[in-house]
Amino acid sequence: MLKTKVAIGIAGSGTLPDDTIMLGESFVRHWKIPKGQHIQLKFGGFRQHVKVIPSPRLDGMRIGSALAGRMALPLSAAQSRITLRMHYRAATSTLSLGPLIGVLISRDEPGSPDRPFGSITLFCRELVEACKAQGASVYFFTPQGISRGDSVVQGWHFAGNWKQADMPVPDIVNNRLTSRKLENSPAVQHFFENARKNYATVVFNEKFLDKTEVFDALKGDKSLARYLPESHLLSSYAVFKSMCPKYAHVFLKPVRGSLGKGIIRISHLEGDSYQALHATPSGARKQVYPTLSKLYGAISLKMKTVRYQIQQGLQLIEVAKRPVDFRALAQKNGTGSWVITSIVARTAGNQHFVSNLARGGTLSRVSAAIVKSNLTSSIGGQGAAQRLRQAALAIAQGIEAQIPAHFGELGIDLALDTSGRVWLLEVNSKPSKNDNTPLTEGKIRPSVRMMIQYARFLSGF
Known part of the structure; x- marks a missing residue:
């Protein structure tokens, strides 16, 4: 399919009828667009029949101001x-x-027009600039901006400053909701269904991933099973009793947790006693129990409201006695294939055993972390970065193959253990942009450009 970019200008009031557009004659010939006949103009969910007037002196398109307003093009006086x-x-x-891209986010702040999306405003602005460079348009909306059965969405676009407007349903929705409750709400699910059915909208990252769902799905693939520490849904004392004595450490992770919240590390001490370390914002909180059954009794109280995955503890590499893991960002590219955009090392902060940035973790290059780490052999460090990349790519492909x-x-x-073996800790379908920031980033990050390229692929642009 032939593709091109076109500069669209706004004609003065009264210059063009609302059902007419002017298009450079070279574009009309290139696309074999019929002259003087009505065709359909499409921008996301917006549709209108228009006549095309070819212009030999125009190197682009001109449309009337009323038509531009109904299309909600992000234009300003300047x-x-x-x-x-x-x-x-x-x-x-x-x-x-x-393509018209809509990014679905959890909340906005209309009372703060300079930072309407709080801490992710800079990311949103970066996405706007990346879209300009690639000939795309983007807006941002929340579940509150969705109207059932309607052809418009109340969203934010950037035209010199942030403005709210009624926008057409987008060609592509990037679901960046950070709340399962919002994602599963009837309004959001109805919007997804309506947009797909009536406007051929494609939604990606359409759901959260649960930890047990990921591990259970990947266990069936022999080529991926080698990356999986032993892991089970904690459903009974029998499961708990089978895992805790088996390993020096085990981890309890909330099935639907994120940012390291609620993780518990259990360690076997002398005799029958066990220690539980609870991840908190200020550091690890320690509790010791005389028996395994006493510990389970305390955990079972939490299990009334939280489902846990119990996972084999690993002897992770450390830097200055702080555990290190690695965040790989896997993305679909402009041909619809998985690629690894970035991998960074994350070192846990003081008094923490999880490495998330929200818990005081710090970023470094993979190679720098490996060199400084306590790998037990130089052989384990050789090619470690490439093994991490290969594992991340295979796991992304496995997720796609196994989870509908x-x-x-x-x-x-x-993670890497001290022998250099690669392990999977978890997979996040709503990855934080902070954790994926390349350490030598330019104005527009590769991850942002890649998202737009995939949106173009999905929408045929």
Whole structure:
């Protein structure tokens, strides 16, 4: 399919009828667009029949201000033109502009127009600039901006500053909701269904991943099973009793947890006693129990409201006696294939046994962390970065093959033990952009550019 970018300018009031657009004659010839006949103009969920007037002196497109307003193009007084990608399908007589990308986020702050999305505002602004460079358009919306059965979404776009507007349903939705409750709400699920059915919208990262779901799915693939520490849903004392004496440490992880919240590390002490370390924002909180059954009694109280995965403890490499793990960002690229965009090492902070940045962890290059670590042999360190990359790619492909949902990016947490073996810790379908920041980032990160390239692939632009 032929593809191109076109600069779209706004004609003065009264210059063009609302059902007419002017298009450079070279574009009309290139796409074989019929002259003087009505065709359908499409921008996301927006549709309108228009006539195309070819112009030999125009190197782009001109549309009327009223039409631009209904399309909700992100234009300001200082910016009277926008560049978008265009294609024409003769079979349906449809001239499409886009892609129009919608990013679904959990909340906005209309009272703070300079930072309407709080801590992720800079990421959103970066995405706007990356879209400009690639001839795409993006807006941001929350579940509160969704109207059932409607063809518009109340969202935010950037036109010199952040503005709210009624936007067409997007071609592509990047689901970055951070709340399972919001994601599973009837309004959001209805919006997904309606957008897919009526506007051929594609939604990616459409659901959260539970830890047990991931491990159970990957266990069936022999090529991936080698990366999996022994792991079970903690459903009874029998499971607990089978795991705790078996390993020096085991971890209890909330099945639906994130950012290291609620993790408990259990260690076997002398005799029959056990120690539980609870991850808290200020550091690890220690409790000692005289017997395993006493410890389980305390845990079982938490199990009334939290489901846990019990996982084999690993002898992770350390830097200055702080455990290190690795966050790989796997993304779909412009041809729909999985690639590894970045891998960074994360070292736990003082008094913490989890490495999340939200818990005081720090980022470093993979090679730097390995060199400083306590790997027991130089052989274990040779090619470790490449083994991490290969494992992350294989796991992303395995998730896609085994779990029936559409993902465009995955945060894959990996570990190296002191012998250099690679292990999977968990997979996150809503990866934090902070944890994936390359350490030599430019103005626009590769991960942001990659997301737009995948959106273009999905939408045919």
